[in-house]
Amino acid sequence: DVKVTQSSRYLVKRTGEKVFLECVQDMDHENMFWYRQDPGLGLRLIYFSYDVKMKEKGDIPEGYSVSREKKERFSLILESASTNQTSMYLCASEKGLNYGYTFGSGTRLTVV
Amino acid sequence: GQQVMQIPQYQHVQEGEDFTTYCNSSTTLSNIQWYKQRPGGHPVFLIQLVKSGEVKKQKRLTFQFGEAKKNSSLHITATQTTDVGTYFCAPGRNTNAGKSTFGDGTTLTVKP
Numbered sequence: 001d002v003k004v005t006q007s008s009r010y011l012v013k014r015t016g017e018k019v020f021l022e023c024v025q026d027m028d029h030e031n032m033f034w035y036r037q038d039p040g041l042g043l044r045l046i047y048f049s050y051d052v053k054m055k056e057k058g059d060i061p062e063g064y065s066v067s068r069e070k071k072e073r074f075s076l077i078l079e080s081a082s083t084n085q086t087s088m089y090l091c092a093s094e095k096g097l098n099y100g101y102t103f104g105s106g107t108r109l110t111v112v
Numbered sequence: 113g114q115q116v117m118q119i120p121q122y123q124h125v126q127e128g129e130d131f132t133t134y135c136n137s138s139t140t141l142s143n144i145q146w147y148k149q150r151p152g153g154h155p156v157f158l159i160q161l162v163k164s165g166e167v168k169k170q171k172r173l174t175f176q177f178g179e180a181k182k183n184s185s186l187h188i189t190a191t192q193t194t195d196v197g198t199y200f201c202a203p204g205r206n207t208n209a210g211k212s213t214f215g216d217g218t219t220l221t222v223k224p
Contacts, residue, residue: 033212042216043155043200050208058211090154098143098204101212103154 003027004093004104012110019078021107023091031094032074033101034058034066036087043090049074081111114139114203118215126223131188133218135201143204144184146175149217150197158186160204191222 007022025032033048035058045058047066055066063085067075074093078085088108092101116137125131135144143162147155159168161177161184168175172195174187188195198217205212 031208043214045211045213048212056209056211059213092155097208098145098160100145100157100160101147101155101202102157106154 004091004102006089006091006104006107008107009105010108010110012112013078013081015082015111017078017081017111019081019109019111021076021078021089021091021109023074023076023093023104024072025074025093025102026072027093027095027102028071029093029095029102030071031096032068033092033094034064034074034076035090035092036060037090037106038087046076078109081109083111085109086111114141114205114213116141116144116201116203116213116215118201118218120218121216122219122221124221124223125191127193128190131191131195131220133186133199133201133220135184135186135215137182137203140181141184141203142181142206144177145202145204146184146186147200147202147214148197149200153197155200155214162204188220191220193222193224196220196222 004025031050034046035043049068065077091104145160146158149155165179166177172189198219200217201215
């Protein structure tokens with residue numbers, strides 16, 4: 001089975017800190033995605049990548065950046081964390097176009 | 113990405129009752145995927161439908177893709193407490209660079 005591993009299950013950070021959320025997949029998937037999930041707002045796409053060093057903005061990229069230096073790793077960066085970035089962050093990978101997403105277990109980030 | 117509307121937002125049923133969630137698009141979809149997210153968990157891929165009028169079954173779950181490929185449904189026969197969770201539909205993307213989107217989900221609760 002494909003595994004998508006997110007580095008932390010729970011994270012508490014202070015306002016203004018730079019925050020790194022790491023995601024690693026072990027099955028050579030081409031595409032990787034970052035979403036945030038908030039009650040009543042569903043899954044919102046932040047950034048995605050369909051190749052190493054490639055990145056595309058999703059629907060809510062403001063305040064975030066990403067890095068994909070290696071195929072298996074896709075990092076989400078909060079440049080200066082703010083309280084409105086408190087959320088559940090979900091990483092997903094996809095073997096190729098429309099193969100179906102495999103999600104990680106999520107990181108619940110609290111910014112205080 | 114292509115937008116879909118999912119209804120209802122919530123459904124409460126007695127164990128043993130049937131349940132249906134609908135996913136509707138104003139445009140023709142190339143394919144549609146369905147996911148289940150258990151409480152406290154992450155979305156898990158259930159199935160993909162590609163052909164017009166396609167019907168697929170997984171035990172008590174029946175998935176349908178409309179003839180016009182603009183709507184889809186997930187029907188659960190005789191719900192069980194293990195069916196509790198949120199069901200999301202996700203329209204297929206046309207290119208790798210296309211944004212992935214999800215419906216807002218239908219949250220099912222089952223009263224024993």
